[in-house]
Amino acid sequence: MSPTTVGDPLLNIAIFAAFVAITLVIVLRASRNNKTAADYYAAGRSFTGPQNGTAIAGDYLSAASFLGIAGAIAINGYDGFLYSIGFLVAWLVALLLVAELLRNTGKFTMADVLSFRLKERPVRMAAAISTLAVCFFYLLAQMAGAGGLVALLLGVTDKVGQGIVIAIVGAIMIVYVLVGGMKGTTWVQIVKAALLIIGAGIMTIWVLALFGFNLSELLGAAQANAPEGKDVLAPGAQYGLSDITRVDFLSLALALVLGTAGLPHVLMRFYTVPTAKEARKSVVWAIWAIGIFYLFTLVLGYGAGALVGPDAILAAPGGVNSAAPLLAFELGGTVLLGIISAVAFATILAVVAGLTITAATSFAHDIYANVIKKGQVAPNGEVKTARITVVVIGILAILGGILAQGQNVAFLVALAFAIAASANLPTIIYSLFWKKFSTRGALWSMYGGLGIAVFLIVFSPVVSGAPINEATGLSTSMIQGVDFHWFPLNNPGIISIPAGFLLGWLGTITSSRREDPAVAAEMEVRSLTGYGAEGATKH
Amino acid sequence: MEPRTSAYLETEASPQFKELKRRHRSFVLPVAALFLVWYFVYVLLADFAHDFMATPVFGNVNVGLLFGLGQFVTTFAITTWYVWYANRRLDPIADEIRGELEAKEVAS
Numbered sequence: 001m002s003p004t005t006v007g008d009p010l011l012n013i014a015i016f017a018a019f020v021a022i023t024l025v026i027v028l029r030a031s032r033n034n035k036t037a038a039d040y041y042a043a044g045r046s047f048t049g050p051q052n053g054t055a056i057a058g059d060y061l062s063a064a065s066f067l068g069i070a071g072a073i074a075i076n077g078y079d080g081f082l083y084s085i086g087f088l089v090a091w092l093v094a095l096l097l098v099a100e101l102l103r104n105t106g107k108f109t110m111a112d113v114l115s116f117r118l119k120e121r122p123v124r125m126a127a128a129i130s131t132l133a134v135c136f137f138y139l140l141a142q143m144a145g146a147g148g149l150v151a152l153l154l155g156v157t158d159k160v161g162q163g164i165v166i167a168i169v170g171a172i173m174i175v176y177v178l179v180g181g182m183k184g185t186t187w188v189q190i191v192k193a194a195l196l197i198i199g200a201g202i203m204t205i206w207v208l209a210l211f212g213f214n215l216s217e218l219l220g221a222a223q224a225n226a227p228e229g230k231d232v233l234a235p236g237a238q239y240g241l242s243d244i245t246r247v248d249f250l251s252l253a254l255a256l257v258l259g260t261a262g263l264p265h266v267l268m269r270f271y272t273v274p275t276a277k278e279a280r281k282s283v284v285w286a287i288w289a290i291g292i293f294y295l296f297t298l299v300l301g302y303g304a305g306a307l308v309g310p311d312a313i314l315a316a317p318g319g320v321n322s323a324a325p326l327l328a329f330e331l332g333g334t335v336l337l338g339i340i341s342a343v344a345f346a347t348i349l350a351v352v353a354g355l356t357i358t359a360a361t362s363f364a365h366d367i368y369a370n371v372i373k374k375g376q377v378a379p380n381g382e383v384k385t386a387r388i389t390v391v392v393i394g395i396l397a398i399l400g401g402i403l404a405q406g407q408n409v410a411f412l413v414a415l416a417f418a419i420a421a422s423a424n425l426p427t428i429i430y431s432l433f434w435k436k437f438s439t440r441g442a443l444w445s446m447y448g449g450l451g452i453a454v455f456l457i458v459f460s461p462v463v464s465g466a467p468i469n470e471a472t473g474l475s476t477s478m479i480q481g482v483d484f485h486w487f488p489l490n491n492p493g494i495i496s497i498p499a500g501f502l503l504g505w506l507g508t509i510t511s512s513r514r515e516d517p518a519v520a521a522e523m524e525v526r527s528l529t530g531y532g533a534e535g536a537t538k539h
Numbered sequence: 540m541e542p543r544t545s546a547y548l549e550t551e552a553s554p555q556f557k558e559l560k561r562r563h564r565s566f567v568l569p570v571a572a573l574f575l576v577w578y579f580v581y582v583l584l585a586d587f588a589h590d591f592m593a594t595p596v597f598g599n600v601n602v603g604l605l606f607g608l609g610q611f612v613t614t615f616a617i618t619t620w621y622v623w624y625a626n627r628r629l630d631p632i633a634d635e636i637r638g639e640l641e642a643k644e645v646a647s
Contacts, residue, residue, distance in 0.1 A: 078585075078592075078603060082607065085578075085610045089574065089578045093571065095621060096567040096570060097567060216597070216598030216599045216600055217599075220599045231593060233603075234589055234601060235589055235593075235603055236585075236589040240586070249582070250586060253579070257578060283618075284618055287614065294611075518548055521544075521551040525547050528556070528560060528563060529556075529559070529633045529634075529640070530633060530637055531636070
């Protein structure tokens with residue numbers, strides 16, 4: 001079996017095309033009521049909690065978390081599982097501290113909440129910049145990841161062919177977001193999340209059935225297939241190599257658990273429901289969907305380790321990422337592989353669409369309408385700007401995706417989480433829970449958190465100076481052949497997150513400007529009672 | 540029509556609102572601290588106590604796997620607990636205050 005000919009690329013493409021056709025019809029139907037900014041950015045606030053919760057799961061379960069985590073468990077066992085736990089527990093921060101208060105005080109973006117009682121223009125600008133930074137890194141990672149997926153699933157291995165596929169995926173995404181706005185994007189997420197969870201669920205039951213529904217036996221089979229001396233059932237195979245990798249994992253764990261509730265595309269989803277109570281329901285629904293999905297990946301990962309084997313997975317064109325598709329082929333042949341491949345593609349499409357509409361909203365609503373035009377825009381002007389921004393971001397994402405092909409992109413997602421946790425979360429928490437929090441505190445925390453995270457990444461081994469891998473002759477760093485790194489960790493979270501919190505506190509206690517107590521009272525009353533929050537649009 | 544800003548200051552100072560704020564914070568802050576501590580205890584054990592986590596419990600299932608699945612169980616449990624608490628202890632009082640503010644709005 002030559003690794004490039006697993007499955008039938010034509011079948012994969014056909015199933016994916018069917019997905020695109022069906023979702024396109026849904027998007028077109030959904031777009032009929034896209035009139036106002038609330039329609040375009042927040043889907044008229046008309047989704048129910050369960051619908052929005054499913055869409056949140058769709059946004060969150062990116063290709064990295066589906067293919068990446070299943071692959072990591074298949075190769076490194078327990079450490080891949082450890083990774084998924086951080087992604088899940090993080091949702092409790094969103095549920096308890098952020099979702100409802102945010103829904104009650106904002107309209108479209110994170111900046112609405114942060115600038116509620118602080119000096120509007122500088123705070124809005126800072127929040128928009130950090131939103132765009134997170135979206136940019138996350139988007140680039142998804143688009144670059146698409147190249148690898150194309151190689152694996154469609155058998156397209158040359159760079160030009162992959163570039164064409166990335167451009168097609170990007171173009172479809174632009175159409176979705178341009179036409180469908182938030183409503184169309186949300187429906188794409190819902191369809192994709194349902195397919196992904198059902199697909200993974202069927203495979204999970206299938207794998208368990210092969211082992212007589214005995215988890216212990218599955219674990220034993222995975223361990224028996226692992227390389228000599230590697231314990232895949234206990235932690236340490238990946239992160240336990242040295243003290244540096246251990247601290248690095250701690251840093252990553254911190255960024256994962258605190259970053260989720262600061263991801264702008266997740267925060268924006270809370271505005272698509274009519275009330276805070278529905279926002280709460282969405283998070284609850286998302287927690288169950290995401291949690292159950294990660295339990296599935298545990299079985300799928302060990303199942304791939306046991307049934308396909310680590311050697312065959314690493315030898316496939318997609319490397320670690322090919323564990324889930326290869327397992328699908330092993331179980332259900334070309335048809336199941338085709339379905340899983342199409343779902344993986346749909347995943348990239350949906351996540352990219354969600355990020356694009358978030359970035360476009362932040363640019364049009366925060367930077368264009370409120371900072372540049374100072375709120376003086378024609379009724380249609382803001383949405384028009386958002387649509388133009390969608391096209392620009394889409395083209396940038398396609399170009400970035402083509403240029404970033406073959407690069408080490410895993411760190412981009414980790415960086416997005418680290419920025420979200422260091423620049424966004426401290427200001428969100430402070431402004432919702434600390435009445436004395438000041439404009440200076442917000443600016444120091446956002447710019448400081450963002451700056452420190454990016455600065456440390458530039459001088460870390462992900463950019464230069466990682467040891468050369470003997471098998472490939474290449475370093476895992478982004479830039480080959482030079483070494484200017486002095487920061488030993490791959491993830492800056494352990495420094496930049498406490499720094500973000502500290503700067504917010506320091507900026508506040510040194511600030512002489514007193515914020516208006518009446519506006520602070522208004523924000524507090526509204527955040528807890530939901531008074532004055534915008535409800536669903538009526539058509 | 541938005542109510543005058545003094546309405547917000549009045550509401551904020553009212554015993555009813557103070558009670559809502561107390562109930563909200565006295566739940567979310569300690570529970571958030573609790574699950575974060577439990578998560579980091581787990582991460583530190585997985586990171587630095589490999590042998591302990593590799594201790595077999597039954598069959599091929601070890602302490603580490605049970606602790607990891609325990610994180611799922613506590614996450615689901617806290618979610619359910621919070622929803623129960625919010626529905627019974629937060630929503631009624633928040634609805635009442637919102638109703639009063641809306642009534643004032645109509646009156647003005």
